[in-house]
Amino acid sequence: MATVPLKSDEAAGAEARAVFDDIRAKRNTDYVNNFWRALANDPALLKATWERLQQVMAPGALDPLVKEMIYIAVSTTNGCSYCVHSHTAAAKAKGLTEAQHGELMAVIAMASQTNALATALQVETDERFRVA
Amino acid sequence: MATVPLKSDEAAGAEARAVFDDIRAKRNTDYVNNFWRALANDPALLKATWERLQQVMAPGALDPLVKEMIYIAVSTTNGCSYCVHSHTAAAKAKGLTEAQHGELMAVIAMASQTNALATALQVETDERFRVA
Amino acid sequence: MATVPLKSDEAAGAEARAVFDDIRAKRNTDYVNNFWRALANDPALLKATWERLQQVMAPGALDPLVKEMIYIAVSTTNGCSYCVHSHTAAAKAKGLTEAQHGELMAVIAMASQTNALATALQVETDERFRVA
Amino acid sequence: MATVPLKSDEAAGAEARAVFDDIRAKRNTDYVNNFWRALANDPALLKATWERLQQVMAPGALDPLVKEMIYIAVSTTNGCSYCVHSHTAAAKAKGLTEAQHGELMAVIAMASQTNALATALQVETDERFRVA
Amino acid sequence: MATVPLKSDEAAGAEARAVFDDIRAKRNTDYVNNFWRALANDPALLKATWERLQQVMAPGALDPLVKEMIYIAVSTTNGCSYCVHSHTAAAKAKGLTEAQHGELMAVIAMASQTNALATALQVETDERFRVA
Amino acid sequence: MATVPLKSDEAAGAEARAVFDDIRAKRNTDYVNNFWRALANDPALLKATWERLQQVMAPGALDPLVKEMIYIAVSTTNGCSYCVHSHTAAAKAKGLTEAQHGELMAVIAMASQTNALATALQVETDERFRVA
Helix, strand or coil, X not given: CCCCCCCXXXXXXXXXXHHHHHHHHXXXXXXXXXXXXXXXXXXXXXXXXXXXXXXXXXXXXXXXXXXXXXXXXXXXXXXXXXXXXXXXXXXXXXXXXXXXXXXXXXXXXXXHHHHHHHHHCCCCCCHHHCCC | CCCCCCCCCCCCCXXXXXXXXXXXXXXXXXXXXXXXXXXXCCHHHHHHHHHHHHHHHCCCCCCHHHHHHHHHHHHHHCCCHHHHHHHHHHHHHCCCCHHHHHHHHHHHHXXXXXXXXXXXXXXXXCHHHCCC | CXXXXXXXXXCCCHHHHHHHHHHHHHHCCCCCCHHXXXXXXXXXXXXXXXXXHHHHHCCXXXXXXXXXXXXXXXXXXXXXXXXXXXXXXXXXXXXXXXXXXXXXXXXXXXXHHHHHHHHHHCCCCCXXXXXX | CCCCCCCCCCCCCHHHHHHHHHHHHHHCXXXXXXXXXXXCCCHHHHHHHHHHXXXXXXXXXCCHHHHHHHHHHHHHHHCCHXXXXXXXXXXXXXXXXXXXXXXXXHHHHHHHHHHHHHHHCCCCCCHHHCCC | CCCCCCCCXXXXXXXXXXXXXXXXXXXXXXXXXXXXXXXXXXXXXXXXXXXHHHHHHCCCCCXXXXXXXXXXXXXXXXXXXXXXXXXXHHHHHCCCCHHHHHHHHHHHHHHHHHHHHHHHCCCXXXXXXXXX | CCCCCCCCXXXXXXXXXXXXXXXXXXXXXXXXXXXXXXXXXXXXXXXXXXXXXXXXXXXXXXXXXXXXXXXXXXHHHHCCHHHHHHHHHHHHHCCCCHHHHHHHHHHXXXXXXXXXXXXXXXXXXXXXXXCC
């Protein structure tokens, strides 16, 4: 149903297939999900996206589960169904508990609500919230 | 510049002023920020919003700093300038480091990018990402 | 601060000035607001937009104040600061009361919140909500 | 297809089931729609959302059908498929006519269009639209 | 699955059928796509939308393929699945190559990413980007 | 007014200053705009963003002016004021004419309008728009 064909390993060229192999190796799985197979229609875009994703989502000052929750928050607000599904699955794989998921939902809902109120009322930013 | 007047303590009625007092007490500050002063035009909405916010942002399965980062992610994606400013200030007050802020930015940017790609390509959700 | 100059009556060509005159006549005012002066950089777009707006916002099956509230709801969700300001002013000119404004805010906030929840949980539409 | 299981009455705990019962009683129906069954994974969130929804959507300064139309406007702009479906059904149940639905569509379309223009041209808000 | 019935030629009234006939004639096809059949529930809205679309998408200072790409960019950012599908099909019919599609995806992704960063950091517009 | 300080050349570390120098050299200007000075708070993010931007916006299957128009379309829909300003300036520098700007506005407005209609009516995608 995508706007481009999902590339199987056979249909993908060498550059895309190398990325597929790297995904399988790094994730320790046989499975390459549809997002990457769709991106494979442009191997350079596939490669750039996969490489940047690894850098950004690696453990650092924030732990990977926190990063997945932030990803879900953005994806929800953007209304990206695919992304909500895939990153919720990723978060669960990284240990997201039911209680954490519930609180994540509550914060996303609260922010959506106060965002709308601040915008509808056009509240001006307090001087103290600005960086000098 | 708001679409409603910001209510000073004097201009606010008793119900709104009681919320202002509770904000000052709970936050241990003299300052009531513009968002609440704008909401005070409808004291029932002010009260409901303030009470729900406290419940949602309290420590629980997620720590308060993580909640603030999720709030920033939603507010950014919704393009709420006021909310980005106020919750970035709140996150810093709760200990957000420069390194954490940088990684938060990187995750928000990455998610925004792959959200757009998944939507533009209309990638169908993989069966394994669906809950039975 | 716009990305195009705001056209004064003098700077506008005959086609744009005719629209300005029509706005003043229909609204019974001397004032032409910035939106139209910005659009006047493309007189055909100005004319098409002004004509369509009059058709859409005229009294019909819905009364004009209800239409303004719907306009505010869309403008808030799109984060259009200009539009929130101008249509809140228009709604007040058409009789929007403080109590109505407060309830409008509450509905917008509620919808924003449940929209986020339905999207974050990827709730499937119930069969009974679909049109046969 | 949700990211969480939809809780049947049997699978739901006592707190969630009490909300289901209240929904059935208040709406005078046997049916509990998927949104609530998804929220039931976090009974506290389910309860808070249901209670607030009743307060907000009750008749007041705005009539319930107007509130449903505002809800549809927000849900459309947020791109929430579930919410558009459920609130269009709710509006029809509250008497939305074909002519009203058509005008609602026209206003939503018009606002979306002028929102985009005002943002693309970065039109500055007129002084007279600001509250003193 | 729409919120309104899709009008067949038989179910449509004379005004809507005239638009259907015009679509078939102008596009040199027997096929009228679902969007128009849904809009046909409000013949005046159908007619206004179809007429404006023809004006806007006609060759002019921008060529029709460029216009389709801009349409895809907006539709993606709004998360409109129907529109992404229909305008990607339209762009391909107008000659969009795989390489162009890939670059379109890359620009949309890049813009989404820097939009998020500029908003999250609340970067103030440089004086030199403002029109005098 | 940003949520982070804008780094001057003096305040920036060696890695950020090297990016500033590269921006000046590649753009043949003395000026480094605020976006990059804000990003400089995280030199790695600054570098990755600048490098990717150059790759994506370089001439290829699409010419740079078309890419700038796509960028404006996305930025408008996301409501990013900074980005609309900076990329409209960039498009003008690359030769955008008034007539082209007007048509760009008209297409963005048209797409915003039909996006809203397709979503509000929940129109199902025609089989023929799907890729096999």
